[in-house]
Amino acid sequence: MKAGIDMGTTSEGTTALLDLEELLATRLLVQGNSGSGKSHLLRRLLEQSASWVQQAIIDPEGDFVTMADRFGHLVVDASQSENDLQRIAARVRQHRASVVLNLEGLDIEGQMRCAAAFLGGLFDADRDYWYPMLVVVDEAQLFAPAAAGEVSDEARKLSLGAMTNLMCRGRKRGLAGVIATQRLAKLAKNVAAEASNFLMGRTFLDIDMARAADLLGMERRQAEVFRDLERGRFVALGPALSRRPLPLRIGEVETSARSSSPKLMPLPEAGGDEIRDLIFEPAEPGYVRTPRPRVTPAPTTADIMAQLARPRPAEPAAEPAPEMSPEERGALMDEILRDILRDPDAAFASVAVLYQDFLVRCRIRRVSGEAMSLPTFRRRLAVARAGAQPGRSDEAWTKAVAFAAELEEDIQAVFLLIARAALSGEPCPGDDVIARAFGSRSPARARRIIAYMESRGIVVCRTDLRGQRIVALPDLGCETAPGDAAAKAPTAAGGSPGAENPASPDLFALG
Numbered sequence: 001m002k003a004g005i006d007m008g009t010t011s012e013g014t015t016a017l018l019d020l021e022e023l024l025a026t027r028l029l030v031q032g033n034s035g036s037g038k039s040h041l042l043r044r045l046l047e048q049s050a051s052w053v054q055q056a057i058i059d060p061e062g063d064f065v066t067m068a069d070r071f072g073h074l075v076v077d078a079s080q081s082e083n084d085l086q087r088i089a090a091r092v093r094q095h096r097a098s099v100v101l102n103l104e105g106l107d108i109e110g111q112m113r114c115a116a117a118f119l120g121g122l123f124d125a126d127r128d129y130w131y132p133m134l135v136v137v138d139e140a141q142l143f144a145p146a147a148a149g150e151v152s153d154e155a156r157k158l159s160l161g162a163m164t165n166l167m168c169r170g171r172k173r174g175l176a177g178v179i180a181t182q183r184l185a186k187l188a189k190n191v192a193a194e195a196s197n198f199l200m201g202r203t204f205l206d207i208d209m210a211r212a213a214d215l216l217g218m219e220r221r222q223a224e225v226f227r228d229l230e231r232g233r234f235v236a237l238g239p240a241l242s243r244r245p246l247p248l249r250i251g252e253v254e255t256s257a258r259s260s261s262p263k264l265m266p267l268p269e270a271g272g273d274e275i276r277d278l279i280f281e282p283a284e285p286g287y288v289r290t291p292r293p294r295v296t297p298a299p300t301t302a303d304i305m306a307q308l309a310r311p312r313p314a315e316p317a318a319e320p321a322p323e324m325s326p327e328e329r330g331a332l333m334d335e336i337l338r339d340i341l342r343d344p345d346a347a348f349a350s351v352a353v354l355y356q357d358f359l360v361r362c363r364i365r366r367v368s369g370e371a372m373s374l375p376t377f378r379r380r381l382a383v384a385r386a387g388a389q390p391g392r393s394d395e396a397w398t399k400a401v402a403f404a405a406e407l408e409e410d411i412q413a414v415f416l417l418i419a420r421a422a423l424s425g426e427p428c429p430g431d432d433v434i435a436r437a438f439g440s441r442s443p444a445r446a447r448r449i450i451a452y453m454e455s456r457g458i459v460v461c462r463t464d465l466r467g468q469r470i471v472a473l474p475d476l477g478c479e480t481a482p483g484d485a486a487a488k489a490p491t492a493a494g495g496s497p498g499a500e501n502p503a504s505p506d507l508f509a510l511g
């Protein structure tokens with residue numbers, strides 16, 4: 001169905017028709033200086049299309065609330081919370097009601113936040129309610145500024161993001177943006193660039209005239225025409241209006257704004273002493289003057305830099321932790337690491353996560369002395385993941401730990417796990433146990449690690465007559481007993497084999 005909206009008359013005296021169906025697909029941008037007739041144009045468009053399409057008006061000055069009396073628009077007071085505005089916007093789309101969001105009385109930042117919340121509610125409506133809607137935003141440069149102003153960055157990002165969604169992605173959701181601005185230079189380019197229809201009114205600044213001429217495909221020398229336009233006259237271009245720049249005069253409207261341009265009136269005849277008495281008349285008894293709220297100016301960059309350079313007051317020193325002997329400190333850190341590894345998920349956590357957890361626990365337990373470095377923690381974590389010290393001499397185990405320190409960090413725990421089994425004469429660990437020591441749940445990953453270590457000459461693998469795996473460690477001169485490679489890891493609590501063995505040595509006395 002094709003609907004032609006009567007916007008007024010062209011310079012040739014014919015009716016200027018706006019294709020509403022095409023407008024819903026291509027959006028509209030209106031520009032004109034204050035007093036050029038932008039609000040009158042928007043009102044004409046809204047009145048003529050009120051019976052055809054659902055409408056939502058973002059009204060920063062409260063001029064369009066009079067639409068409610070004549071056309072039944074609901075007036076939404078922006079004094080409500082942002083969550084309420086989002087909920088109301090969703091219900092507006094659901095029930096196809098035309099609304100006016102009245103932002104009058106709010107400061108600029110409040111208007112931006114409320115408009116962003118309301119537009120977000122319209123945009124995020126369920127797919128079942130994506131009915132066609134005309135979304136008119138007056139003074140769009142307030143909600144999509146080209147540069148940062150005096151408002152907070154958060155409010156600006158919220159508002160600009162909502163306006164960008166409206167103009168860039170709103171078409172598929174049935175939202176057709178109609179934005180009006182006093183100056184194109186003040187409007188964010190990514191918002192203005194999405195409009196395909198333009199109505200350009202009176203403009204005086206050269207930069208705005210040049211940009212308007214570029215948008216309409218006119219030559220720069222023709223841009224002077226925008227300076228000579230009368231109030232209510234615009235130049236139209238776009239698939240919904242005209243394929244060539246078309247001057248037109250906007251027609252009359254049925255409703256009027258609550259505020260209008262001030263009219264000249266004669267001054268009162270009273271003068272001299274009479275007017276002086278009226279001005280300086282004493283206040284009535286009991287009159288209390290309401291103090292005007294003081295607006296604190298935003299700090300400048302120089303103020304912020306000076307504040308950062310100012311020395312901070314000395315904080316009271318924290319009570320130092322009691323000094324510990326090396327044996328006490330090692331035993332406490334040993335206990336902390338074992339507590340960490342008792343968590344079943346610790347075997348699969350990254351070293352960085354475990355290190356941060358270890359440092360926090362050390363502060364909680366008031367471990368004195370300098371914090372352990374990350375490389376040292378990596379080596380000792382590998383020792384802990386290998387389990388309890390084997391039953392052979394400390395010299396053999398110390399040699400194994402020293403050899404492991406020369407290997408890559410991610411295979412140290414696997415090497416020590418196999419070395420512990422070899423020095424103790426235990427069966428070779430299964431793929432599931434080796435994968436856990438590596439920090440993985442994949443047995444195939446364990447087999448690749450063993451193959452990599454064998455290619456480096458670190459280990460030598462063989463199988464016995466029953467098909468069980470034996471891993472030899474040439475540098476240590478020992479090998480494991482035969483073990484089933486498919487054996488599953490024990491499900492008992494603990495992050496590594498031997499973590500619950502109270503007879504295990506001090507982990508931090510090694511490596």
